[in-house]
Amino acid sequence: xxxxxxxxxxxxxxxxxxxxxxxxxxxxxxxxxxxxxxxxxxxxxxxxxxxxxxxxxxxxxxxxxxxxxxxxxxxxxxxxxxxxxxxxxxxxxxxxxxxxxxxxxxxxxxxxxxxxxxxxxxxxxxxxxxxxxxxxxxxxxxxxxxxxxxxxxxxxxxxxxxxxxxxxxxxxxxxxxxxxxxxxxxxxxxxxxxxxxxxxxxxxxxxxxxxxxxxxxxxxxxxxxxxxxxxxxxxxxxxxxxxxxxxxxxxxxxxxxxxxxxxxxxxxxxxxxxxxxxxxxxxxxxxxxxxxx
Amino acid sequence: xxxxxxxxxxxxxxxxxxxxxxxxxxxxxxxxxxxxxxxxxxxxxxxxxxxxxxxxxxxxxxxxxxxxxxxxxxxxxxxxxxxxxxxxxxxxxxxxxxxxxxxxxxxxxxxxxxxxxxxxxxxxxxxxxxxxxxxxxxxxxxxxxxxxxxxxxxxxxxxxxxxxxxxxxxxxxxxxxxxxxxxxxxxxxxxxxxxxxxxxxxxxxxxxxxxxxxxxxxxxxxxxxxxxxxxxxxxxxxxxxxxxxxxxxxxxxxxxxxxxxxxxxxxxxxxx
Numbered sequence: 001x002x003x004x005x006x007x008x009x010x011x012x013x014x015x016x017x018x019x020x021x022x023x024x025x026x027x028x029x030x031x032x033x034x035x036x037x038x039x040x041x042x043x044x045x046x047x048x049x050x051x052x053x054x055x056x057x058x059x060x061x062x063x064x065x066x067x068x069x070x071x072x073x074x075x076x077x078x079x080x081x082x083x084x085x086x087x088x089x090x091x092x093x094x095x096x097x098x099x100x101x102x103x104x105x106x107x108x109x110x111x112x113x114x115x116x117x118x119x120x121x122x123x124x125x126x127x128x129x130x131x132x133x134x135x136x137x138x139x140x141x142x143x144x145x146x147x148x149x150x151x152x153x154x155x156x157x158x159x160x161x162x163x164x165x166x167x168x169x170x171x172x173x174x175x176x177x178x179x180x181x182x183x184x185x186x187x188x189x190x191x192x193x194x195x196x197x198x199x200x201x202x203x204x205x206x207x208x209x210x211x212x213x214x215x216x217x218x219x220x221x222x223x224x225x226x227x228x229x230x231x232x233x234x235x236x237x238x239x240x241x242x243x244x245x246x247x248x249x250x251x252x253x254x255x256x257x258x259x260x261x262x263x264x265x266x267x268x269x270x271x272x273x274x275x276x277x278x279x280x281x282x283x284x285x286x287x288x289x290x291x292x293x
Numbered sequence: 294x295x296x297x298x299x300x301x302x303x304x305x306x307x308x309x310x311x312x313x314x315x316x317x318x319x320x321x322x323x324x325x326x327x328x329x330x331x332x333x334x335x336x337x338x339x340x341x342x343x344x345x346x347x348x349x350x351x352x353x354x355x356x357x358x359x360x361x362x363x364x365x366x367x368x369x370x371x372x373x374x375x376x377x378x379x380x381x382x383x384x385x386x387x388x389x390x391x392x393x394x395x396x397x398x399x400x401x402x403x404x405x406x407x408x409x410x411x412x413x414x415x416x417x418x419x420x421x422x423x424x425x426x427x428x429x430x431x432x433x434x435x436x437x438x439x440x441x442x443x444x445x446x447x448x449x450x451x452x453x454x455x456x457x458x459x460x461x462x463x464x465x466x467x468x469x470x471x472x473x474x475x476x477x478x479x480x481x482x483x484x485x486x487x488x489x490x491x492x493x494x495x496x497x498x499x500x501x502x503x504x505x506x507x508x509x510x511x512x513x514x515x516x517x518x519x520x521x522x523x524x525x526x527x528x529x530x531x532x533x534x535x536x537x538x539x540x541x542x543x544x545x546x547x548x549x550x551x552x553x554x555x556x557x558x559x560x561x562x563x564x565x
Contacts, residue, residue: 023454025464029367036360037382040431044397045385047407051400090306097303101296109303111547112311118543119315120493121391122513123532126520127314130321137313162310223390226495226513230520243392247500250396255405262393269388 048266051259063260068236069245073264076242079153080221083160084168084214090161091168091213092206098169099176117166121226128159129230151233156241159228164217171213172206179205208284215276219269318536321529333519333530338507342515342531345423349498349511350491353430357487361438362480366468368439369446370454386435394432395500398425421503426511429497434487441483445476478553482546489542493535 052060063069097103098110116124132139132149139150149155179202187201225243233239240248242265249258322330333339364383368376386394402409402419409420419425449472457471473480495513502509506518512535519528 022458023370023451023467024458025468026367026371026373028464029363030371030373032360033364033367033379036364037379040428041382041385041435044401044432045389047400048393048397090310093299093302094306097299101299103300103303109307111544112307114543114547115311115315115540118489118540120495120513120532120535120539122493122495122516123318123536123539124314125495126516126528126532127318130525131314131317137317138309162314165310219388223388223393223496225390225392225499243390243496246390246392246396250399250500253405255400255403258396259400262390262396265390266388266393269390273388 045266048259048263052256052263055256059256060260060263063257063264066257068240069242069257069261071237072240072242072245072261073268075153075156075240076222076265077268079157079160079241080218080224083157083164083221084217086157086161087164087168087217088210088214091165091172092210094165095169095172095176099173100181113166113169115166116162116164121163121224124159124162124227125230128155128162128227132158132231150231151239153239155231155233156228156239159231160217160221160224163224163227164221167216167220168210168213171209171216175206175209208280211276211280211283215273215280218276219272222265222269222272315536315540318529318533321525322533324529325526329526330530330533333527334534336527338510339515339527339531341507342510342512343534345426345510346492346512346535349423349426349430350488352427353434353491354484354487356431357434358438358480358484361436361442361483362468362473364439365442365446366472369443370451383436383439386432389432391433391494391496392500395429395497397432398428398501402428420501421505421509423509425501426498426509429501430491430494433494433497434490437486437490438480438483441479441486442476445479446472449475478549482549482553485542485546485549489539489546492542493539 052063094109094113098106098113103109119127129150130136132142132155134140134143134148134150136150142149147154149158183201184197187197192200223243225241225247228241229244232241232244234244242261246258246261246265249255249261334343364379367373368380399420400406402412402425404410404413404420406420412419419428453471453475454467457467462470492511493513494511495517498511499514499517502511502514504510504514504518506515510518512531516528516531516535519525519531
């Protein structure tokens, strides 16, 4: 059974429940781990969870009614979802070419897929802003066609799509590799049409991976900052993303406001990962196969 | 026919989406020739930014590698109550927005934070100074080493370790001589990933650093300052250097993984 890629958070179980233990080092290693996780992850995130309520519920309630914040959240979520959606066909195409064809230069393509992941976000930011800017290599011809990319919501989506692409390709790749080409041959022999092969044979086993890729790209997109702010334009109500609003609130010394936005973003990210993980489980159950992980 | 179309589509997408951006970085950096680009690095603020980035990266890697190894040991070779919770907590920073990763440290150590004012009275500043930048960088690169090591160390089981124990080895000897040599590719891969992420971190550091040129500006922040100041050549020269550093690190990791594949160690499962 092909094993679907795991979402972060779903680690394999240990091989066997161990006896009362002979191996040394558990106390030391566990103590160090708890210290490390406690001080560097739990403590700061606790501050984020507590701080919005510290001055009463008023700042959080005010934040929830702040139209500028709602607009920023809507923009962040909307463009992250759209970008992740656009990445599905693009990612599928690239993954397919890498796994199923003997494309000349496949090694180079393979290496380039990781580029958005490798490029520091600030570098991505200024590069995309220049590339799609009014005088940019791609921005200028697009402007002639009447399409403005830089400093519009379209630019935000484009930056998020760039950043999210490797997540989709890399989740699809192993699943495609595990999918035997014989399956399609068998379907052809049984008289299936091309479209039937795609929708009945190829797509169903890929759906869980597509959902995972979408979820990872989406979760990353909600919080993305550096690669977006240079191309975004950053006008309130129009092209101001939620992470930028956190920064602006902090510059206004409005800690409560900043924390409220940050807290909602965090909740949303967890929620989307949980939904995707549940959806993925459901989709793979629909295939009649258990999950390996 | 469809093969050819597919190939053409792939090349087109790769060229426009993936190849143009890095090309543009170097073209813009060299727009006024190599000397003009290199002049960027003669500026004291630029040099300070490079050094700060190197220092912060080295320290974050040291902290997260040390604790990542110990965490992987505890979580891969033992079962105990609360193990699942620890696993989730270790991965948590991956789903936190960089901006929020900076914000949380301000909530603790900023002037309006829980302990910021009290620490300031004792002359200790964390926010808007190097310690804050370090904390933010550690946070965003937190899980990588543990995450790459753990699945591999788990697959390796505990037979070798138990044998070493019977032969009289102590904890550090077992870890250093038995466990880690078997996991060296994964360890190195995790370290490289941490390095690449640490030097490129922008959002988290931007929130906590205060952007003081020459003092608390890392390379990514200095790029922003230059770019917003319309010093395009300098911004892209610095960006080119940072991109080269990060891409080399990631490329090394790719080579390493192929090496590990050949050695039959299996691919480290580590995607973030």
